Amino acid sequence: METLTIEQTELSPKVLFNAETGKLLIQGKSFMENTIAFYSTLESWLDDYMKAPYEKTVLQIYLSYYNSSTFREILSILMKLSQLQNQGNNVLIEWAYDKKDTLALKKGKELAMLMKLSFEYIEK
Amino acid sequence: MKISELYEKLKNDRLGLAYQGIMSDDLTDRFIQLSETNFDTQEVSPKISNKVSFLMFECFQNVVRHGLDKGYYGNFFLTRNLPSVSYITSANLVANNKIEQLKEIISDLNNLTKEELKERYLSSLAAGEFSDKGGAGLGLIEMARKSGNKLDFDFVPWKNETSHFFLSINMKTNKKNESIPDDEQIQLNEIIDLQKKLVENGIIMAFKNNFSEQNIVPILKMMESNLNESEDLAKNRKLIYSIIELSQNISKHACQIEGYRDGLLAIGIENNQFFVSTSNLINKNDEDNLRQKLEKINHLIPNEIEQHYLTALQESVHNKEQKSAGIGLIDLANITKENYSFEFSPDNNSMKLFTISIKI
Known part of the structure; x- marks a missing residue:
């Protein structure tokens, strides 16, 4: 399965989803108006990945600027990963945030409250 | 002013x-x-x-x-x-x-x-x-x-x-x-x-x-x-998030006039707090709905607002295409723990000038 690579722009994050290693990364800014269009690409990739996933999937999310609909899309991705976990796969969410960025930390903890997934918080 | x-x-x-x-x-x-x-x-x-x-x-x-x-x-x-x-x-x-x-x-x-x-x-x-x-x-x-x-x-x-x-x-x-x-x-x-x-x-x-x-x-x-990033990064990020969210409210919901979604964004400092305000024209028929949403948010106590946000966030995943979920407005109140001040001023028969402000 091909690695999903999307370059970062001023409005949208860098995406690097590698099926060979199970390492998935969303990093940068995410405040494009049409979040659905952007994140649907990621969800489609995940749908394929879930057919033959790596033994452990680690999603790292590291965002500085975002809009509210980004969290809706991330929650949607987390729901997919939750399905993966329910199928008996190992899933970890690494929530990375800049030192002192307690807002980003709060946003991670909110998402963790909604999902039965393991979250690790990484201060950058 | x-x-x-x-x-x-x-x-x-x-x-x-x-x-x-x-x-x-x-x-x-x-x-x-x-x-x-x-x-x-x-x-x-x-x-x-x-x-x-x-x-x-x-x-x-x-x-x-x-x-x-x-x-x-x-x-x-x-x-x-x-x-x-x-x-x-x-x-x-x-x-x-x-x-x-x-x-x-x-x-x-x-x-x-x-x-x-x-x-x-x-x-x-x-x-x-x-x-x-x-x-x-x-x-x-x-x-x-x-x-x-x-x-x-x-x-x-x-x-x-x-x-x-x-x-x-x-x-x-x-x-x-x-x-x-x-x-x-x-x-x-x-x-x-x-x-x-x-x-x-x-x-x-x-x-x-x-x-x-x-x-x-x-x-x-x-x-x-x-902004001095080393000073209070979380506060700065809250400000940026508020600017993004209120600006995108204009680009999504403002009345289109001659193809433009015109609006005003103002950012300021009052009593050591930032504030972000926007003004834009909305359809007169949208006033009641928007007013009710904002009044509801303003009446919630800080402990309730986070739960209200999380519920709305979960619901929004299942209704992605629904345009006016208002989740951004709920979240800004959630992260700032501040009330909105807002007003609807008469503009003409079919439109109202909607102004909203939040402190950070």
Whole structure:
């Protein structure tokens, strides 16, 4: 399965989803108006990945600027990963945030409250 | 001054941008980028657009090079693109004992004919007349030449033996080069009054435009240069999130008039707190629904607001296409733990001017 690579722009994050290693990364800014269009690409990739996933999937999310609909899309991705976990796969969410960025930390903890997934918080 | 009053003041502006604070070459580029994008959509000829960009560059360079103050209200920049004319104004602090000299230089330039200006430019260039900070009078000469108008200027006393040196130029941008209609004529004293009101109300940036995701980027860059990242990163990020969210409310929900989703964004500081306000026209029929949502948010206590947000977030995943989930407004209250102030002012029969503010 091909690695999903999307370059970062001023409005949208860098995406690097590698099926060979199970390492998935969303990093940068995410405040494009049409979040659905952007994140649907990621969800489609995940749908394929879930057919033959790596033994452990680690999603790292590291965002500085975002809009509210980004969290809706991330929650949607987390729901997919939750399905993966329910199928008996190992899933970890690494929530990375800049030192002192307690807002980003709060946003991670909110998402963790909604999902039965393991979250690790990484201060950058 | 209420934000809705500021909207009324800038109502005819296709682009209105007032900024107070730290200025850099990078910010000058952002101003120019916004202006050029705006001219593009107005189908102003590239030749005129380039001239205005040049004038903005020279005008702002003057401040970047010579401005004395690094605080919020030391420097002021304004660009207003009206349908047939563009105004560019800068203000920076100068020592009061330099005023007479500056007055002489500019008055002298204003008395020169087009030909004389050209001669003065060439002779200054040849003589290498640069001040110790670089640049010197050449910029002023070029501004007078390119605009084809007199340089408008004034000095307004500030504090500590300094004054704001206002410098303003305008350029006709309509295709036929017709005279400027009365309602588009703005005198320098009106601009000075606007700056005074912005200072009084703690507004560090006001942006009136057709809102889109692209033109928010330069605004965020401008704010970044005024924010000290090491000071309170979380507060800064909350401010940026609020700017993004309220701006995108305009681009998603404002009434479209002649294809534009016009709105005003104002960012300021009051009692050591930032505030973000927006004003835009909405359909009159949307008022009740929006009012109810905001009143509901304002009535929630801080402990309830997070739960309200999480419930709304979960529901939104299943209703992605639903446009007015209002989740952003809930989340801003969730992260700031502040109430919204908002108003709906009558505009005309079918629309209302909706103004909303949140403190950070």
